[in-house]
Amino acid sequence: MFKKVSLQVKISLVILIPLLIMIAISNIINIIYVQNISEKLSYKILEEVAKGEGNQLSAVVKEDLYQITGLKYTLENMYNSGVTDRKAYESVTKNFFNILPNTVIGIMIALEPNAIGNDTNYINDYPLTEGQQTYYISRSSDNAVTERSMSRDEIDADYYNEPIAKRKEYLSGIYEFNLGNNDIVSMYTWAIPIMYQNKPIGVITADIKIETLNETMKNIQPFEHSEGLLFDHYGNLMYDMGSTENLGKNMYNIYPKYKDHNVFETLSKGQTISFEDYTTYYKGYATYYFIPLEIAEGQYWILEIMAANSDIFKDSDMMRNVMIIISLIIIVIASIIVPIILKHKVTSIIVRLSKSLLKISNGDISFHINNDFLNMNDEWGDIAKSCENILNNLNKVVTTVKRSAEQVSTAANQVLAGNNDLSQRTESQASSLEETAASMNEMASAIKESAESVAESxxxxxxxxxxxNNTGLIIEESVNKMNDVHEASTKIMDITKLIENIAFQTNILALNASVEAARAGDQGKGFAVVASEVRNLAQNTQESVKNITALITDSNDKANLAAKSVQESKEMFNDILQKMDNASAMMDKINTASQEQQKGIEQVNSAIGNMDSSVQKNAALVEEATAASQSLLSEANELIEVIEYFKLRN
Structure with a gap:
């Protein structure tokens, strides 16, 4: 069972719970709103940083393009001036290379076949290209400068073919190049065409170390835990501050999750993309923001800025925590102040009111409400006045009810005495009717038994x-069958007479045949034997027929006697049947009379039963009236006892 909770606690909870819910909802909405704003702001910061750093990075990358563009203009002017000395072009290139920063590790010029003079005249100078002028100057990691001509395989590459074919600058992706003596460096190459009368006559290339971009990329750090990555237009990694082992590898091979977001395909179209994902590098979720850098026309390098979400949402998380702390402080203060206010303004008054109501519940309505309570000019004063009115009205009502209950009790005693006398007389009358009804029931039972016996008879x-009737039918059928037997016997006698005549005729014929056979002598012996046998057979047949005829005659006589006896039996049964009909008619009359008597007795019995039922109902009503009187008296006495529960004013 729960313990009793005070009203002060309950009201405090009723006030505080909605307040807490509203504060919680308000904080949640504010936190969500602030986080959304912070998220948008952080993305905006990432976007602006990415764009700014991208522009700076593009400027760094294109600075080398602008430098070799100066060499391009110099060589084009020399060609337009009619300079045909190949060494002069190489000398200008060498001088230009010497003033370039160390990040430019090599410059190449390669002229189209026969662009300056006939290439066959320079086979000894450029044996690897059959006289086509090629020149490459480079510096190793220890700043040793090397000059040499290029081979056919070396110039048969994108950095030569693309500028010639498209007549515009070309930027290669990251690749490794051997400067000699296994001095392998990672670099990218700018290539621009040398033009004459809008036709390309050669190509200038500049090989730039990847380290050129390191200083710029290191400065890309908009948040404490963030960094920039750079990919070329093939999606190969060019810069990763975390490691260098993946340089030159494709982004999908290094980070397969990028493929799920179609990063390379989207950026190749010049569109930005961003997403959030878990990273073990920050051991949490991070935001990835990618922007395309159009270094050359149609060629987009990819700048990625990755920042930990813990840094991005650091301010919003701090604001959220501050709001939560403030809310908790408000809740604690409200939890302390609200119960105190309720105690002084509500619960103390309710306690006084509850004591007055407790007296009323115990039946004490003899007191008055305290004047301090009555003199309040607010809702509590109205409640006090209402309680005082209730006490006044209860005193009036209870006093009136008590007097009425005493009067009802006196009247109930008088009614109870009259009902008791009427009950005794009604019970005596009901007893006499019961005896009469019992006698009529016995007579009705005897007549009913007689009627049932007559009906059974x-x-x-x-x-x-x-x-x-059934026996007469059987005897009549026996007579008919005896007559049929007699007729059959007569027919059999006729048939036996016919057989006897046939046997007699056969005997005569056999006798004549014997005579004729005797006359025939020896020829008729055989026929005489047959005739003799036929005669014997005819005599036997005639004798048998006579015996059958005698038997049938005897049977016919006996059948006639039996038919006469059966006919006499039929007449006797018919006489018995007539007498039984007379007896049945008499029994029907007796049965009808018995039923009439039974109906008369039943009607008398029913009338007595109705009288008995009426008397019984009257007796029941008298008993009910008596019981009601007793109940009324009990209720009146009980009401008086209940009224005694109240303590009335004098």
């Missing part, structure tokens, strides 16, 4: 009559 006579 009538049924027995009817059954006997039916049996006699």
């Amino acid at each position: 009538t049924n027995m006579v009817t059954d006997a009559k039916d049996a006699l």
Whole structure:
């Protein structure tokens, strides 16, 4: 069972819970709103940083393009001036290379076949290209400068073919190049065409170390835990502050999750993309923001800025924590102040009111409400006045009810005495009717038994009559069958007479045949034997027929006697049947009279039963009235006892 909770606690909870809910909802909405704004602001910062750093990076990358563009203009002017000395072009290139920063590790010029003079005249100078002028100057990691001509395979590459074919600058992706003596460096190459009368006559290339971009990329750090990555237009990694082992590898091979977001395909179209994902590098979620850098026309390098979400949302998280702390302080203060206010303004008054109501619940309505309570000019004063009115009205009502209950009790005693006398007389009358009804029931039972016996006898006579009728039918059928036997015997006698005549005729014929056979002598012996046998057979047949005829005659006589006996039996049964009909008619009359008597007795019995029922109902009503009087008296006494519960004013 729960312990009783004070009203002060309950009201405090009723006030505080909605307040807490509203504060929580308000904080949640504010936190979500602030986080959304912070997120948008952080993305905006990432975007602006990416754009700014991208522009700076593009400027750094294109600075080398602008430098070799100066060499391009110098060589084009020399060609337009008619300079045909190949060494002069190489000398200008060498001088230009010497003033370039160390990040430019090599410059190449390669002229189209026969661009300056006939290449066949320079086979000894450029044996690897069959006289086509090529020149490459480079510096190693220890700043040793090397000059040499290029081979056919070396110039048969994108950095030569693309500028010639498209007549515009070309930027290669990252690749490794051997400067000699296994001095392998990672670099990218700018290539621009040398033009004459809008036709390309050669190509200038500048090989730039990847380290050129390191200083710029290191400065890309908009947040404490953030860094920039750079990929070329093939998606190969050019810069990663975390490591160098993946340089030159494709982004999808290094970071397969980039493929899920179609990073390379989107950026190749010149569109930006961003997403959030978990990274083990920051051991948490990070935001990835990618922008395309159009270094050359149609060629986009990819700048990626990755920042930990913990840094991006650092300010919003701090604001959220501050709001939560402030809310908790408000909740604590409200939890302390609200119960104190309720105690002084509500619960103390309710305690006084509850004591007055407790007296009323115990039946004490003799007191008055305290004047301090009555003199309040607010809702509490209205409640006090209402309680005082309730006490006044209760005193009036209870006093009136008590007087009425005493009067009802006196009247109930008088009604109870009259009902008791009426009950005794009604019970005596009901007893006499019960005895009369019992006697009529006995007479009705005797007449009913007689009627049932007569009805049973009538049924027995009817059954006997039916049996006699069936026996008469059987005897009549026996007579008919005896007549049929007699007719059959007569027909058999006619047939036997016919057989006897046939046997007699056969005997005569056999006798004549014997005579004729005797006359024939020896030829007729055989026929005489046959005739003799036929004669014997005819005599035997005639004798048998006579015996059958005698038997049938005797049977016919006996059948006639039996038919006469059966006919006499039929006449006797018909006489018995007539007498049974008379007896059945008499029994029906007796049965009808018995039923009439039974109906008369039943009607008398029913009338007595109705009288008895009426008397019983009257007796029941008297008993109910008596019980009601007793109940009324009990209720009146009980009401008086209940009224005594209240303590009334004098």
